[in-house]
Each structure stands twice: as structure tokens, then as C-alpha cells.
Amino acid sequence: MQNNGLKPWLLQRLTALYLAVWALVILGKFLFAPPESFAAWQGWVGTPLCATGFLIAILALLGHAWIGLHEVFIDYLHDWRIRISALTLFGLLLLGSGLWLIRAVLSATLLG
Amino acid sequence: MELRIYRYNPDTDQEPRMVSYQVEAERGMMLREALMAVQRQDESFTFRHSCGEGVCGSDGLNVNGRNMLACITPVEELKTPIEVRPLPGRPVIRDLVVDMSGFYAQYEKTDPWLKPRDPPPQREIRQTPEQRDALDGLYECIMCGCCSTACPSFWWNPDKFLGPQALLSAARFVADSRDQATAERLAFLDDRFRLFRCHGIMNCVEVCPKGLNPTKAIGYLKRRMLQESP
Structure with missing residues (x-):
């Protein structure tokens, strides 16, 4: 990926597109059929179609954020040691956040 | 009209400085002509220019924070004092002349x-x-x-x-x-x-x-x- 500019650029736009569409789905849910309780919300998230949508959104968000951070670090962090350290730190942070989000969606699926 | 111009000679100056010059504005005067008037006052002042009509691209400068060609920029359109600096991000050779x-x-x-x-x-x-x-x-x-x-x-x-x-x-x-x-x-x-x-x-x-x-x-x-x- 280091020597290829088009793929990450394209991936960032595709993930942004998916996230925008998914955000509209969530917004629509809250506007037109708001859940009456947290349990109802969990139940909705836990349906197979919805859970799949959320899991793709989580992966899209992680990919989008990773590419975005990589871009910022390439721009501003010129010392490769600092850049690798920052990428490792934020990579772990993203990975941890992603696993936590996936766990939340899967637990809703199990409850549902 | 006042021009505040970036001056720096790496051979003699410790650091760059902004120097004020007074130039009499004339009708239809372009910034390049104003800089040439400054040069007549102080022959040590250096800037690149050539064709004077926006074709050669020699006199690209940063004027009041915006890059432009001095030869096609009327001074009457500029806020005074006119701050003239070299193009940003390039090593300065002398005054407004940068290494391209x-x-x-x-x-x-x-x-x-x-x-x-x-x-x-x-x-x-x-x-x-x-x-x-x-x-x-x-x-x-x-x-x-x-x-x-x-x-x-x-x-x-x-x-x-x-x-x-x-x-x-x-x-x-x-x-x-x-x-x-x-x-x-x-x-x-x-x-x-x-x-x-x-x-x-x-x-x-x-x-x-x-x-x-x-x-x-x-x-x-x-x-x-x-x-x-x-």
C-alpha cells in the first residue's frame, strides 16, 4: 500500500460513501421509527440485516480512519521512527475501538 | 504609497527584515513598476522580472499574503501598506529572489x-x-x-x-x-x-x-x- 496511491484514495471514498448511506439509515430509523427503549434499540441492532450493516460500517469506519490518519502522518511526520510510532499507537487504538464496537453489535445479536 | 518589502542577504544579514519604502503611485501603475521605483531608491534591492506582461512568469511574489505576478497586478487594487515577500516555502537567495x-x-x-x-x-x-x-x-x-x-x-x-x-x-x-x-x-x-x-x-x-x-x-x-x- 505504501507505493500505491490510487487504492487507499479509492478505498477512503468508498468507505465514506458507505458511512454516509449508513448514517442516513440510522437517522431515518430515529426520525421515522424511533426505538421506545434501549432493549428495543438492541433488538433492532441485533437483527441479522442490521447487524451486518453495522459490522460493515465498523470496518468501513476503521479503514476510513486508518487511511485518513496515515495520510495526515505522511504529510506532517517526516521522521519515519515518529511516523511508525504514531501509526502503531493509533492503529492499536483503532483496533481496540473496533473490537469493542464489534463486541457490542455481536452481543446485541445474541440478545436478539 | 507605502511598500513593506522583505529584505534578506544571506551573505551579510543575520535574519530577514521588512523594510518600508515610499513610492509615488501613478495611474495604471503595476506592482512591478512600483518595485522598479524602489530599486531606483535602493540599488541593493533584488527581484526577478522580465517581460512585464504576464507571459514569462518571472515575477511571482507573495503580496499581502497572496501569490501573484507583480507585472499584471495594479497597485490601486492592493491594500496599503503593500507587503511584498518572496514566494513561500522556497529557499531565499536574496530579497525576493528564491531558488526554484x-x-x-x-x-x-x-x-x-x-x-x-x-x-x-x-x-x-x-x-x-x-x-x-x-x-x-x-x-x-x-x-x-x-x-x-x-x-x-x-x-x-x-x-x-x-x-x-x-x-x-x-x-x-x-x-x-x-x-x-x-x-x-x-x-x-x-x-x-x-x-x-x-x-x-x-x-x-x-x-x-x-x-x-x-x-x-x-x-x-x-x-x-x-x-x-x-
Whole structure:
């Protein structure tokens, strides 16, 4: 990926597109059929179609954020040691956040 | 009218300084003429200029925080005192004269010449009017450097990111129906730095004295990459 500019650029736009569409789905849910309780919300998230949508959104968000951070670090962090350290730190942070989000969606699926 | 001009001689000065000069404004006076008037007051003041009509691209300067050509900028349109600095991000040789060799090196990397594969014809290579029109907005660049030196991505990575001027040139040859090295040119640009450091903030479009649109040219290159990618 280091020597290829088009793929990450394209991936960032595709993930942004998916996230925008998914955000509209969530917004629509809250506007037109708001859940009456947290349990109802969990139940909705836990349906197979919805859970799949959320899991793709989580992966899209992680990919989008990773590419975005990589871009910022390439721009501003010129010392490769600092850049690798920052990428490792934020990579772990993203990975941890992603696993936590996936766990939340899967637990809703199990409850549902 | 007051001009505040960046002065720096690396041989004698510890650090740069801004120096004020008074120049009598004349009707229709361009900034280049005002700078020449300053030069008559102080012969040690140095700046590049040549044609005086926005063609040679020698007198690109940063005026009141914006890059422009001094020779086609009427002083009456500028807020006074007029602050004149060298183009940003380039090493200063003296006063308003900067070292543009890195800028030219990036341009050279785009192989700015036609690369035909077929044997050259006996006569000129013909183009349809549409093929010729595709070059409009790409070939008119005078290489003043106003765009690339206004681009933060070029400031951060001037040796790796080609910059808007060189990318406009790259697009000019990719768009040319007579060129037969499109795949090679696009493969060269498919890199994390050369093209993709552009984040589309359009400073280049904002300052181009010829009204060109390097951001659009960069978008065209990305579109061609997508079309040509397997």
C-alpha cells in the first residue's frame, strides 16, 4: 500500500460513501421509527440485516480512519521512527475501538 | 504609497527584515513598476522580472499574503501598506529572489514532452478539433510557481509531492492524443506522494495568474487512473 496511491484514495471514498448511506439509515430509523427503549434499540441492532450493516460500517469506519490518519502522518511526520510510532499507537487504538464496537453489535445479536 | 518589502542577504544579514519604502503611485501603475521605483531608491534591492506582461512568469511574489505576478497586478487594487515577500516555502537567495530549482526538478519528473511509440510520420501528427480542445486549460501554464508555492502539501513534501504545476503538466501530456505513454505516465503518478498528497484545498486555483485549474487537472488524472486500472 505504501507505493500505491490510487487504492487507499479509492478505498477512503468508498468507505465514506458507505458511512454516509449508513448514517442516513440510522437517522431515518430515529426520525421515522424511533426505538421506545434501549432493549428495543438492541433488538433492532441485533437483527441479522442490521447487524451486518453495522459490522460493515465498523470496518468501513476503521479503514476510513486508518487511511485518513496515515495520510495526515505522511504529510506532517517526516521522521519515519515518529511516523511508525504514531501509526502503531493509533492503529492499536483503532483496533481496540473496533473490537469493542464489534463486541457490542455481536452481543446485541445474541440478545436478539 | 507605502511598500513593506522583505529584505534578506544571506551573505551579510543575520535574519530577514521588512523594510518600508515610499513610492509615488501613478495611474495604471503595476506592482512591478512600483518595485522598479524602489530599486531606483535602493540599488541593493533584488527581484526577478522580465517581460512585464504576464507571459514569462518571472515575477511571482507573495503580496499581502497572496501569490501573484507583480507585472499584471495594479497597485490601486492592493491594500496599503503593500507587503511584498518572496514566494513561500522556497529557499531565499536574496530579497525576493528564491531558488526554484526544486520546483523545476518536479516539473522535469513528469517528462514534459510527447512520447510517441509509433515511427514518426513524414508530416505533422494530426488532431481533431476535439482532441486539440482537450488541451485547453492545461498547456497555458507559464511556470511562475505561484500555484505550487501556495500549496501546503508542496511546502511539507517539496521533494516528493510533484505540486500543482507539475501535475498540470502531467495532465497536459496524458490528455494529448499524440502521446502514447499514458500507462507509463499514470503508473509513475500512482504513488503515495507524487499525486496523492493533493487534498484538494484549491489554493493553486485561487492564485493562478493565468486562471488555470490544477485541481481539476489532478481530478482528471485520478479519473484516468481509475479508467485505466485493471
